[in-house]
Amino acid sequence: MAGLELLSDQGYRLDGRKATELRKxxxxxxxxxQADGSAYLEQGNTKALAVVYGPHETRGSRSKSLxxxxxxxxxxxxxxxxxxxxxxxxxxxxxxSEMSLHLKQTFEAAVLTELYPRSQIDIYVKILQADGGxxxxxxxxxxxxxxxxxxxxxxxxCACTAGFVEDTPLxxxxxxxxxxxxxxxxxxxxxxxxxxALLQMDARLHQDHLDALIEAAMTACKGLxxxxxxxxRQHLEEVSVLTRD
Amino acid sequence: MAAGFKTAEPLEYHRSFLKENCRPDGxxxxxxxxxxxxxxxxxxxxxxxxxKIGNTTVICGIKAELTVPPSDAPNRGYIVPNVDLxxxxxxxxxxxxxxxxxxxxxxxxxxxxxxSDLINxxxxxxxxxxxxxxxxxxIMCLDYDGNLLDACIIVLLAALKNAQxxxxxxxxxxxxxxxxxxxxxxxxxxxxxxxxxxxxxxxxVILVDPTAEEESLSTxxxxxxxxxxxxxCAVHKPGGTSLSGEKLQHCINRAITRNKEIRxxxxxxxxxxxxxx
Numbered sequence: 001m002a003g004l005e006l007l008s009d010q011g012y013r014l015d016g017r018k019a020t021e022l023r024k025x026x027x028x029x030x031x032x033x034q035a036d037g038s039a040y041l042e043q044g045n046t047k048a049l050a051v052v053y054g055p056h057e058t059r060g061s062r063s064k065s066l067x068x069x070x071x072x073x074x075x076x077x078x079x080x081x082x083x084x085x086x087x088x089x090x091x092x093x094x095x096x097s098e099m100s101l102h103l104k105q106t107f108e109a110a111v112l113t114e115l116y117p118r119s120q121i122d123i124y125v126k127i128l129q130a131d132g133g134x135x136x137x138x139x140x141x142x143x144x145x146x147x148x149x150x151x152x153x154x155x156x157x158c159a160c161t162a163g164f165v166e167d168t169p170l171x172x173x174x175x176x177x178x179x180x181x182x183x184x185x186x187x188x189x190x191x192x193x194x195x196x197a198l199l200q201m202d203a204r205l206h207q208d209h210l211d212a213l214i215e216a217a218m219t220a221c222k223g224l225x226x227x228x229x230x231x232x233r234q235h236l237e238e239v240s241v242l243t244r245d
Numbered sequence: 246m247a248a249g250f251k252t253a254e255p256l257e258y259h260r261s262f263l264k265e266n267c268r269p270d271g272x273x274x275x276x277x278x279x280x281x282x283x284x285x286x287x288x289x290x291x292x293x294x295x296x297k298i299g300n301t302t303v304i305c306g307i308k309a310e311l312t313v314p315p316s317d318a319p320n321r322g323y324i325v326p327n328v329d330l331x332x333x334x335x336x337x338x339x340x341x342x343x344x345x346x347x348x349x350x351x352x353x354x355x356x357x358x359x360x361s362d363l364i365n366x367x368x369x370x371x372x373x374x375x376x377x378x379x380x381x382x383x384i385m386c387l388d389y390d391g392n393l394l395d396a397c398i399i400v401l402l403a404a405l406k407n408a409q410x411x412x413x414x415x416x417x418x419x420x421x422x423x424x425x426x427x428x429x430x431x432x433x434x435x436x437x438x439x440x441x442x443x444x445x446x447x448x449x450v451i452l453v454d455p456t457a458e459e460e461s462l463s464t465x466x467x468x469x470x471x472x473x474x475x476x477x478c479a480v481h482k483p484g485g486t487s488l489s490g491e492k493l494q495h496c497i498n499r500a501i502t503r504n505k506e507i508r509x510x511x512x513x514x515x516x517x518x519x520x521x522x
Contacts, residue, residue, distance in 0.1 A: 049387065080308065082306075
């Protein structure tokens with residue numbers, strides 16, 4: 001595989017992790033004052049920012065609003081300086097439009113949109129530094145931002161990628177592993193119910209291996225959900241200390 | 246009660262504070278919000294910085310690329326600043342192509358770079374009419390609460406001071422550029438321009454460092470940019486009510502003291518990142 005050994009004989013990966021080990025996740029909520037909800041999340045070297053506005057009146061044409069539920073509007077963008085090569089278009093190209101659509105579909109599965117008929121919820125996510133797993137970092141950051149905005153959801157949405165190298169599923173791929181040519185699967189999970197909100201895999205894989213791969217991704221997502229939950233609880237604790245009379 | 250008064254009569258609400266020579270957020274008229282700076286925030290960029298002035302947050306990433314120098318100045322490199330106000334920074338901004346304010350800010354930053362002599366563009370040239378550096382300085386507002394221009398100038402200055410460029414030589418035999426990633430050099434920053442923004446309230450009261458709300462209620466805005474030798478680099482007053490020469494001089498004096506405060510901050514942060522390395 002292009003001279004790069006993704007998994008050593010001892011079972012270690014390029015960055016020294018074990019096959020099922022996640023990268024370090026650090027996150028903070030309520031980072032900005034203007035937005036209704038905001039969060040900043042680092043997953044290894046990938047840094048994502050999510051901001052939520054709403055629910056508010058639908059902007060633009062009235063025809064877009066739905067009479068029985070809220071419209072979710074997502075915009076994904078990457079900072080021009082987020083990748084090794086400068087990006088000419090931070091958003092609006094085909095790849096980021098696809099990403100925006102995937103995010104929208106993911107959160108339509110989780111947000112209780114029927115509580116806010118004829119309104120709109122805006123979710124803006126931005127990748128400040130990209131190192132693989134952009135989709136999952138965005139989903140995790142957006143979940144925290146939605147929680148921060150106080151928008152009711154069925155559950156946290158946790159996303160993680162998983163890859164398949166030498167008959168071993170690897171959790172939470174970094175950029176080098178993603179571009180190494182192997183299989184990569186992105187999965188967004190509602191961890192409590194175990195329902196899958198989104199699953200995407202665009203590479204060839206024998207179907208016998210699929211279950212193992214999904215299982216690895218789901219375990220990773222459940223691990224992430226604990227981290228996200230801790231972030232939310234810690235934030236609430238800090239806020240309640242500050243506002244105590 | 247106070248919240249209702251603020252929503253219904255924002256102007257009266259602000260006036261009632263100004264009568265007592267203070268502002269709704271507890272500041273005095275001539276006081277800036279706390280300013281914080283972080284550099285080397287983004288490792289994929291050649292130089293980066295993040296600045297917060299109160300709630301206003303801007304981030305700047307610099308990407309350097311090699312290109313052919315422009316034909317009208319074959320011995321100079323160039324800098325392309327770009328200010329982005331994405332819809333995530335405030336509900337004021339809509340998705341789509343850059344709005345007027347973002348474009349005006351980009352042009353203002355470009356003018357400040359040109360007029361302040363921040364960097365000697367000839368030092369960005371590697372070989373005359375063949376190869377030079379172009380520095381793309383992308384400034385992005387993450388949280389908009391007024392005083393965008395001051396924040397942009399500080400973040401640009403800090404990011405440029407943080408930037409490291411690899412050494413590039415042209416191989417005589419193959420005529421191709423060769424970059425030495427191991428040998429990285431910081432840019433030479435000749436001047437330190439710092440901006441100070443003011444808002445004119447009710448045609449007479451001058452506020453320093455206006456918030457987004459104060460900006461929208463004010464009758465005129467003014468931005469003064471000075472360098473470390475107290476020279477003016479730019480004075481920008483986009484319309485609004487007139488301002489007497491005396492008051493303008495007062496603003497310029499305030500801008501000069503602000504320059505010293507910010508220089509200290511930038512130097513301190515640059516120094517601390519150096520020792521951390």
